Amino acid sequence: MNTPLAPVARLAGAVKRYGARVALDGVDLQLQRGELLALLGPNGAGKSTSIALLLGLLRPDAGRAELFGLDPQRIEARRRIGVMLQTATLPWTLRVGELLRLTASYYPRPRPLNECAALAGIGDLLSRYYGKLSGGQQRRVQFALALCGRPELLFLDEPTVGMDIDARQKLWMAIRALVAEGCAVVLTTHYLEEAEALAQRVVVLDQGRVLSEGSVDALRARVALARIRCRTGLDAAAVARWPQVASASCADGRLHIATASPEVVVRRLLDADADLRELEVLRAGLAEAFTELTRESLPEAA
Numbered sequence: 630m631n632t633p634l635a636p637v638a639r640l641a642g643a644v645k646r647y648g649a650r651v652a653l654d655g656v657d658l659q660l661q662r663g664e665l666l667a668l669l670g671p672n673g674a675g676k677s678t679s680i681a682l683l684l685g686l687l688r689p690d691a692g693r694a695e696l697f698g699l700d701p702q703r704i705e706a707r708r709r710i711g712v713m714l715q716t717a718t719l720p721w722t723l724r725v726g727e728l729l730r731l732t733a734s735y736y737p738r739p740r741p742l743n744e745c746a747a748l749a750g751i752g753d754l755l756s757r758y759y760g761k762l763s764g765g766q767q768r769r770v771q772f773a774l775a776l777c778g779r780p781e782l783l784f785l786d787e788p789t790v791g792m793d794i795d796a797r798q799k800l801w802m803a804i805r806a807l808v809a810e811g812c813a814v815v816l817t818t819h820y821l822e823e824a825e826a827l828a829q830r831v832v833v834l835d836q837g838r839v840l841s842e843g844s845v846d847a848l849r850a851r852v853a854l855a856r857i858r859c860r861t862g863l864d865a866a867a868v869a870r871w872p873q874v875a876s877a878s879c880a881d882g883r884l885h886i887a888t889a890s891p892e893v894v895v896r897r898l899l900d901a902d903a904d905l906r907e908l909e910v911l912r913a914g915l916a917e918a919f920t921e922l923t924r925e926s927l928p929e930a931a
């Protein structure tokens with residue numbers, strides 16, 4: 630019989646307070662080899678604090694944080710991870726190739742420089758000074774630095790902020806290639822389409838607690854919403870008050886509706902507006918599920 634492998638990262642009942650503020654209130658999460666976990670949640674939910682505990686940058690007030698079954702501050706654990714945080718302080722006066730060689734030298738079994746450059750799409754930037762690159766180019770270099778030690782676990786904290794669409798797509802491809810090699814990834818993002826495109830499992834945090842955990846499909850199913858789009862003269866605010874409508878808003882000249890009862894709402898829309906055009910009914914995406922989940926968790930008084 631196979632013995633289950635120890636998780637590559639684990640928080641168990643993790644509590645973290647900043648003075649009187651409880652940033653994490655008993656969070657459990659686990660990550661296995663080759664798994665991509667998206668950590669989602671509104672601002673202040675506790676995502677960065679969770680990552681800081683797993684990186685050993687902060688210590689939990691109660692509970693445990695482990696990397697590969699070890700204390701995250703142990704060098705044996707740290708050598709096996711790669712990190713791309715939201716802010717990076719790197720020497721501006723070094724060329725990209727120099728930065729990559731320097732960072733790779735800290736690891737016992739680094740990935741060859743050309744391979745890192747190809748994965749991160751920075752082959753043409755190696756002789757440029759880091760400080761003179763654009764924000765999006767700097768993010769790509771930071772990604773190359775995160776993967777150059779051949780990590781078994783990669784932390785990507787909002788990795789594609791500031792990237793154009795092409796750079797984002799290339800980064801997604803590189804992340805998929807790393808996961809296919811067996812690398813585990815913890816990804817935080819506010820772009821829900823990013824989580825949808827990459828994640829096998831999603832953990833939604835809110836106010837320091839795990840609100841939901843499961844596959845992207847399971848999360849969608851839990852919320853069981855559909856999306857309706859159409860061109861209509863109907864007022865979005867009035868439609869939002871219909872009993873079966875979870876939310877309604879106007880964008881790109883169209884009315885966008887989220888509902889658990891699409892058939893009822895479509896019938897009512899067609900009755901209310903004989904000139905209604907371009908009607909579409911789609912399965913809800915992660916964005917609707919996420920909005921619905923975090924809305925449900927608001928206190929009654931709100």
Ligand SMILES: Nc1ncnc2c1ncn2[C@@H]1O[C@H](COP(=O)(O)OP(=O)(O)OP(=O)(O)O)[C@@H](O)[C@H]1O
Nearest residue numbers: 647650651652670671672673674675676677678679
């Ligand atoms: N150094 C600190 N001192 C005091 N409070 C803090 C500190 N860092 C975070 N907090 C608080 O802890 C809570 C969790 O913050 P955290 O940065 O983990 O959230 P987040 O989910 O990463 O948010 P964002 O999406 O905005 O990055 C918030 O209420 C935040 O205000």
